[in-house]
Amino acid sequence: MGFDFKSSVMWESVPILLIGLKWTILITIFGLAIGFVLGAGSGLLKISRNAFLRKLAGVYIESIRGTPIMVQVMFIYFGLPMALGMRINPMVAGILAIGLNSGAYIAEIVRGSFQSIEPGQAEAGRSIGLSHFQTMYYIIWPQALKRMIPSLGNQFIISLKDTSILVVVGVGELTRTGQEIIASNFRAFEVWITVALMYLVMTLSIAKLLNYIENKMDINK
Amino acid sequence: MIEIKDLIKNFGNLKVLKGINLEITQGEVTVIMGPSGSGKSTLLRCINRLEDITSGTVIVDGHDVMDKKTDINFIRTEAGMVFQQFNLFPHKTALENVTLGLVKVRKKSTPEANILGKKLLEKVGLADKADTYPEHLSGGQKQRVAIARSLAMRPKAMLFDEPTSALDPELVGEVLDVMKQLSCEGMTMVVVTHEMGFAKEVADRVIFMDEGNIIEENTPEKIFTNPQHDRTKAFLKNIL
Numbered sequence: 001m002g003f004d005f006k007s008s009v010m011w012e013s014v015p016i017l018l019i020g021l022k023w024t025i026l027i028t029i030f031g032l033a034i035g036f037v038l039g040a041g042s043g044l045l046k047i048s049r050n051a052f053l054r055k056l057a058g059v060y061i062e063s064i065r066g067t068p069i070m071v072q073v074m075f076i077y078f079g080l081p082m083a084l085g086m087r088i089n090p091m092v093a094g095i096l097a098i099g100l101n102s103g104a105y106i107a108e109i110v111r112g113s114f115q116s117i118e119p120g121q122a123e124a125g126r127s128i129g130l131s132h133f134q135t136m137y138y139i140i141w142p143q144a145l146k147r148m149i150p151s152l153g154n155q156f157i158i159s160l161k162d163t164s165i166l167v168v169v170g171v172g173e174l175t176r177t178g179q180e181i182i183a184s185n186f187r188a189f190e191v192w193i194t195v196a197l198m199y200l201v202m203t204l205s206i207a208k209l210l211n212y213i214e215n216k217m218d219i220n221k
Numbered sequence: 222m223i224e225i226k227d228l229i230k231n232f233g234n235l236k237v238l239k240g241i242n243l244e245i246t247q248g249e250v251t252v253i254m255g256p257s258g259s260g261k262s263t264l265l266r267c268i269n270r271l272e273d274i275t276s277g278t279v280i281v282d283g284h285d286v287m288d289k290k291t292d293i294n295f296i297r298t299e300a301g302m303v304f305q306q307f308n309l310f311p312h313k314t315a316l317e318n319v320t321l322g323l324v325k326v327r328k329k330s331t332p333e334a335n336i337l338g339k340k341l342l343e344k345v346g347l348a349d350k351a352d353t354y355p356e357h358l359s360g361g362q363k364q365r366v367a368i369a370r371s372l373a374m375r376p377k378a379m380l381f382d383e384p385t386s387a388l389d390p391e392l393v394g395e396v397l398d399v400m401k402q403l404s405c406e407g408m409t410m411v412v413v414t415h416e417m418g419f420a421k422e423v424a425d426r427v428i429f430m431d432e433g434n435i436i437e438e439n440t441p442e443k444i445f446t447n448p449q450h451d452r453t454k455a456f457l458k459n460i461l
Contacts, residue, residue: 123271124308124367128322128374129298138321142312 020177031098039106064104153210255430301371361392
């Protein structure tokens with residue numbers, strides 16, 4: 001029995017997949033927004049002078065990095081509601097999971113970039129009378145941010161792909177939408193290729209965009 | 222101007238400064254020499270509290286740097302620091318390096334700061350480099366921008382931590398020239414350097430340090446022609 005590739009199936013599935021893709025993008029954007037705030041915060045706590053705050057950030061980062069994202073998603077969607085006595089919207093659970101997860105990795109990126117700035121930079125800042133905060137804000141942060149961009153881009157791409165794990169809690173994102181189409185037309189080959197291409201277009205766009213930003217910042221070095 | 226009494230500085234178990242006493246008067250140029258690890262740079266860094274001191278007192282222009290009531294950011298504008306590695310801000314132009322402190326610490330308006338900044342760059346011979354980023358400057362030019370950056374705060378004293386040690390030999394002169402000019406204008410200067418020529422020409426006093434102590438101090442002529450301590454003799458023999 002020969003395999004009969006039908007490109008028409010691909011074109012027909014696109015409009016439906018675009019609905020899922022919209023949710024994938026929204027979850028990624030909101031999740032990363034939370035992740036960036038969490039990551040910048042806990043990354044800075046990790047290098048603060050207060051030992052308790054360092055420890056606190058450490059516990060968060062280690063417990064996220066040390067457990068699978070699948071387990072984190074299940075815990076937030078199925079576990080937490082039992083303790084809280086209320087149900088969580090799967091979309092909200094998904095955004096939370098992506099945010100919490102990416103936050104831990106972004107924290108390490110932030111910490112690493114800050115620590116990579118030569119101590120002489122902070123000393124020079126303090127030497128002209130800038131306060132600790134001013135030195136961080138005007139001297140260290142702009143240089144660290146620039147060094148973060150490649151790693152941040154990488155994390156954005158990882159988080160975008162991680163949203164596909166949310167099928168386990170029934171979020172109607174791109175992967176889930178693909179599954180649903182296949183359940184009705186049984187054309188797994190064509191549909192999964194289409195889904196894969198859509199992810200690829202998104203991740204390549206992120207990579208291109210960050211490349212552009214990086215070059216742009218380099219000119220103004 | 223600067224008064225140091227019984228200054229002791231330990232890094233953990235390592236005793237870096239073992240009881241330094243030193244008084245530097247207004248307008249004086251003091252050169253500190255000594256082998257690496259003798260505590261020269263640490264002494265300099267204790268003066269503007271880039272290092273906390275373990276015990277003793279450091280008084281800059283009447284302010285005890287370790288006193289909780291002293292505004293340390295203020296002390297640091299009083300005693301400007303120039304580093305071996307320049308430490309220019311790479312994301313800012315030469316002019317922005319100079320004006321940052323004027324705008325953020327001295328609260329000057331940007332146009333006002335720019336006028337002052339350009340004057341200072343002119344003073345160090347770099348008026349034409351105002352809009353250049355540090356990566357396009359030579360080592361000597363970077364160090365001159367760094368000096369201008371410190372001068373912008375109108376410090377009462379300048380601390381130089383091996384300002385020419387990271388430079389190609391042919392670029393040393395341009396930095397020393399700026400420093401000589403400053404001393405002529407009456408700036409109080411403490412300079413850690415091994416530039417004998419500079420010390421002979423400009424210094425009022427040379428201090429020789431070894432293993433955390435000041436072991437000899439004298440005028441440059443006397444210390445170079447007739448060193449008293451064996452350690453000083455051995456050191457001078459090696460750098461000549």
